[in-house]
Amino acid sequence: MHKLPHDHIVYKECYKCEGKATLVAVVANLLLALFKAVIGIFSGSQSILVDALYSLKDFMTSLVVYVVVIVSGKPPDDNHPYGHEKIEFVAILLISVLIIIGTLFLFIHSIKSVWLAFQGDIEQPKFIAFWAALISVVANYKIASYLSCVGHKRGSLSMLANATHNHSDAISSAMVAGAILGTHYGLYFLDPLVAVIETIDLVRLSVVMLKDALDGVMDSNINQRTIDHMEDLAKLVPGVERVTQVIARKIGKGVWVSMVIKVKQDLSYEDGYKVGLQVEETIQKKVGNVAGINLSIEPYTI
Numbered sequence: 001m002h003k004l005p006h007d008h009i010v011y012k013e014c015y016k017c018e019g020k021a022t023l024v025a026v027v028a029n030l031l032l033a034l035f036k037a038v039i040g041i042f043s044g045s046q047s048i049l050v051d052a053l054y055s056l057k058d059f060m061t062s063l064v065v066y067v068v069v070i071v072s073g074k075p076p077d078d079n080h081p082y083g084h085e086k087i088e089f090v091a092i093l094l095i096s097v098l099i100i101i102g103t104l105f106l107f108i109h110s111i112k113s114v115w116l117a118f119q120g121d122i123e124q125p126k127f128i129a130f131w132a133a134l135i136s137v138v139a140n141y142k143i144a145s146y147l148s149c150v151g152h153k154r155g156s157l158s159m160l161a162n163a164t165h166n167h168s169d170a171i172s173s174a175m176v177a178g179a180i181l182g183t184h185y186g187l188y189f190l191d192p193l194v195a196v197i198e199t200i201d202l203v204r205l206s207v208v209m210l211k212d213a214l215d216g217v218m219d220s221n222i223n224q225r226t227i228d229h230m231e232d233l234a235k236l237v238p239g240v241e242r243v244t245q246v247i248a249r250k251i252g253k254g255v256w257v258s259m260v261i262k263v264k265q266d267l268s269y270e271d272g273y274k275v276g277l278q279v280e281e282t283i284q285k286k287v288g289n290v291a292g293i294n295l296s297i298e299p300y301t302i
Helices: 015-043 046-072 087-118 128-154 157-183 190-217 224-235 269-286
Strands: 240-251 254-263 290-299
Touching: 015 046, 015 128, 015 157, 046 087, 046 128, 046 157, 046 190, 087 190, 128 157, 157 190, 224 240, 224 254, 224 269, 254 269, 269 290
Parallel strands: 254 290
Antiparallel strands: 240 254
């Protein structure tokens, strides 16, 4: 049995683009948080204040992702032969836990506010909160679209997660606008009620993120369909008789593959090596985000 030598594949995309996009998210979310906090205090709207905390949460997560981009962009070294991209899963794990803790706090606070509203202890918020909510809808939607575009091009899970948060915040701000409008028709409970609805949804999203992050940290296998596809591709290469093992796991943005193939027994070392190279090239071409392949070649015996 022999193994093909291979070099770590460095992604061609520019990390500066990703860093710039994340920095834009950091600044934009901080400005949104401050803007909505000021409007919330001035208008007396609790829902816009909660919405400000959502933007503050996005600012914190964007800041974490910005640090992740810098770290994950470093090339492999002797201590980290697989690169540094796995830090993304750690960041997502941290973000998920922070969001869940913060959201549970907001949920309890919002439930209390709804009760106070029915007791008549909440004043009608000023209508400026309605316009602030509309501005937040537009701003969050544009931030989400920008991060989603860059995240898909870079294959960045943490950036795509941040895009999802901003998209959810756009929906939240739209609900805030509706709630403020409703309070001017005597429905004062709508102001804190939107926060209750959004906190439940945020917990759901955070749990999904937490599960994905744990799978990445624990080197869980990728989906079976992709593994079967790689096995089928290898079998199509002339000279390959059997594929006895395919193991694939996510490392940051990419997938690392370990594969064992059996080739015709009468093939020379050089011919077997060429078959292995063709297997690697085929999988790299047909399967996206393959960061590296550890391919072992064995002679096929009946």
